[in-house]
Amino acid sequence: MDSLMLALVLVALAIFARYVKRKHLVDTLDKMPGPPGYPLIGNTLDLYNFKFNLTNAVESWTRDYGEIFRIWLGNVPFVVVSKPEDLEILLSSSKHIEKSELYALLNPWIGEGLLTSTGKKWHTRRKLLTPTFHFRILDQFVEVFNRSGDLFVKKLLENKEAVNVHSLLTLCTLDIICETAMGTKVEAQNDSKSPYVTAVHDAVTSFHQRTMKPWLHLDAIWKMSHDGKAFNSALKVLHKYTNDVISNRKKERESRRKTSLKSDEDLGMKKREAFLDQLLDASDSGADLTDADIREEVDTFMFEGHDTTAAALSFILYNVAAHPEVQDRLHEEMQDIFGDSDRPATSQDIQNMKYTERVIKESLRLYPSVPLFARTMREDLPVTGGYVLPAGANVTVSCFQMGRNPKHWPEPEKFDPDRFLTENSSGRHPYAYIPFSAGPRNCIGQKFAMMEMKSALSKVSRSCVLSLRSSGYKPRVEGQVILRAPEGVYLKAAPRRAMA
Numbered sequence: 265m266d267s268l269m270l271a272l273v274l275v276a277l278a279i280f281a282r283y284v285k286r287k288h289l290v291d292t293l294d295k296m297p298g299p300p301g302y303p304l305i306g307n308t309l310d311l312y313n314f315k316f317n318l319t320n321a322v323e324s325w326t327r328d329y330g331e332i333f334r335i336w337l338g339n340v341p342f343v344v345v346s347k348p349e350d351l352e353i354l355l356s357s358s359k360h361i362e363k364s365e366l367y368a369l370l371n372p373w374i375g376e377g378l379l380t381s382t383g384k385k386w387h388t389r390r391k392l393l394t395p396t397f398h399f400r401i402l403d404q405f406v407e408v409f410n411r412s413g414d415l416f417v418k419k420l421l422e423n424k425e426a427v428n429v430h431s432l433l434t435l436c437t438l439d440i441i442c443e444t445a446m447g448t449k450v451e452a453q454n455d456s457k458s459p460y461v462t463a464v465h466d467a468v469t470s471f472h473q474r475t476m477k478p479w480l481h482l483d484a485i486w487k488m489s490h491d492g493k494a495f496n497s498a499l500k501v502l503h504k505y506t507n508d509v510i511s512n513r514k515k516e517r518e519s520r521r522k523t524s525l526k527s528d529e530d531l532g533m534k535k536r537e538a539f540l541d542q543l544l545d546a547s548d549s550g551a552d553l554t555d556a557d558i559r560e561e562v563d564t565f566m567f568e569g570h571d572t573t574a575a576a577l578s579f580i581l582y583n584v585a586a587h588p589e590v591q592d593r594l595h596e597e598m599q600d601i602f603g604d605s606d607r608p609a610t611s612q613d614i615q616n617m618k619y620t621e622r623v624i625k626e627s628l629r630l631y632p633s634v635p636l637f638a639r640t641m642r643e644d645l646p647v648t649g650g651y652v653l654p655a656g657a658n659v660t661v662s663c664f665q666m667g668r669n670p671k672h673w674p675e676p677e678k679f680d681p682d683r684f685l686t687e688n689s690s691g692r693h694p695y696a697y698i699p700f701s702a703g704p705r706n707c708i709g710q711k712f713a714m715m716e717m718k719s720a721l722s723k724v725s726r727s728c729v730l731s732l733r734s735s736g737y738k739p740r741v742e743g744q745v746i747l748r749a750p751e752g753v754y755l756k757a758a759p760r761r762a763m764a
Contacts, residue, residue: 292644292654297329304334308478318476319635319664319743324509324667332651337478342638344654346662346669348695350647353704354659355695359646361386364638364658369474369481370567373467373499373554377564378708386705392551393561393708396542402712403611404536405444409719410608412439415453416720417727420757426733428752430578433529433720434571438464440716441569445562446509447538463501470495472744502566506559513540530742548571565709572633573713575746577720578753579631580624582739584721585730585755587679593619594725595760602726616719620725624679624717628699629673629683635664635743637701663699664743672696679726728757 301307314321322344325333331347345351354360362382370380378389395401416436420427435452438461442450452461470491474480486492537545540562547553584591597619602609638660644651653659668676672692673683682688700707707713724730731757739749 289341289579289656293334293343293657296332296334296343296651298334299325299329301336304338306338307338308337308704310335311337311478317742317748319741322660322662322665322743323637323668324634326662331669332647332649337415341657342660343511343657344660344662345647345653346666348666348672348693350651351666351695351702352693353637353647354653355661355701355705357645357699358704359643360639360641361705362640362642364640364660366475366638366658368482369471372496373471373502374563374567375560377560379564379568385622385689388552390559390704390708392546392553395572396539396747397708397711399611399711401537401542402715405440406538406609406611406614406715406719408440408443409716410723412436412443412453413720417723419453420551420724421728421759423757426754426756429581429755430533430574430749430753433574433577433581434465435461436720437570437574437577437716441566441573443538444712445539445565445569446506446514447540448509459501460505463498463505464566464570466494467498467502470498471757472746472748475745477501502563503559506562506566507555510540510544510555510558510562517544532708532763561714568707569712570710571746573716575748576624576628576631576633576713577717579739579747580627580717580721581724581730581755582732582753583627583679584724585621585732586738590623590679590681591725591730594721594726596621596725598722606726609719609722611715614715614722617722620718620721621714622684624714624721625684625697625699626679626681629667629697630677631741631747632667632699633746634699634701635662635747637661637663661698661701663672664747666696666698669696724757727760729760731756 299307299310302309311318311321312328325335325344327347332343332345332350335344337340345354363380364565367380369759374380376385378386378393413436416432419432420429421473432453435456438452439450442448442452450458450460452458455461473491474486474495480486480489487496540558543553543558543561547558558720584594597617601613601616602718636762638658641653641655641657641659643655647653670676695702700710700713739753740751742748742750
């Protein structure tokens, strides 16, 4: 009887503690502005009215309620923040690094790799993986960027009419990430219907559907849905491919250890190593990495490293086509670096592409590949204006909205790469521009992505003249996990020398 009474008391205390925490959360959020909601569903109906286009919804709410406001999706609270001063408080902290619970939707695909893990596991992995993105390592991938970029330009120029550059770029960046992450050539640009390429497309497409439809967040509904079944079928192909690559690579390495023949390294010809090889090196050196751990990180590289870059490059090329004066200056920079030579770019050439980098940054300001990202608060965090980000809330960072705020960007809709000249950047809050996030949990692959984008843009600038599909054409933008143009980004390309 005493044991039963004790159990009842403990249950009652747990319920009371949960009630107190929930009441504190609700009371704190009630002090913030935000759209009125409905019982049980919160603001889900409002999101439905925006056709689940998150960027449009956040843009409207920010206009109505300011740079910090709260919404409820069902019984899940979100605080949307686009004020740089508040973001600095949040993102610079080494305590508030836990990703939103929504990122758990990715676990079936990428497990608990660097993108989704938290706590000690994240700290350990981040420390382990950071050296793999050192410039010395990245330099060896320039040859891959050049080769894949040349093929992209060839495919682009094969089209005499306007072409959806996003479709071509998705295949190009998939070729690049497969070779740099796994050391394998999938030849996506030459075989877009292969089982692996098809599986990547199906997994990405169905996952984006899940993120946009709250009812698909429920596992029971998701598994029975058409998209859920397509997703799981695609994952079987992707995981088998990654597992086979890891297994075969380990066998190759073991075989090389046993052979008495001198390796390329012994002969002074250092072989290019994929990220997978560096993970296996770390495992061989005593790092606590199982094959499952290695697959998590390789799959994470694959997920983060191709769709985001393809989206970014699509909008970059659109902005270049829409602004002939920018296109002319890009070509002038290529002439300054390469002259009339058609030699491939070196890592030093890429480093010297200063205007090219400013063009990329300006495009990312207007079209950040990841328009929104989120943190889960585990304890209260005071920010400006007397507001508190309460424990239990999901704090959503709106990069898309922040890049268009006239407080930080005069004439925000104007495309002006020279905003990023040093003399024009002084006085701008450093957290007003965070397309790769910021603080300890910023994007580990941003140097890789910038080199890849500069390489691709330089290839196009040296070989092509871009123009819009039609006068005044502007692709419709939709905010999902990745910013995308649902109907594609259609541009025309003509060979530059033929126009000279």
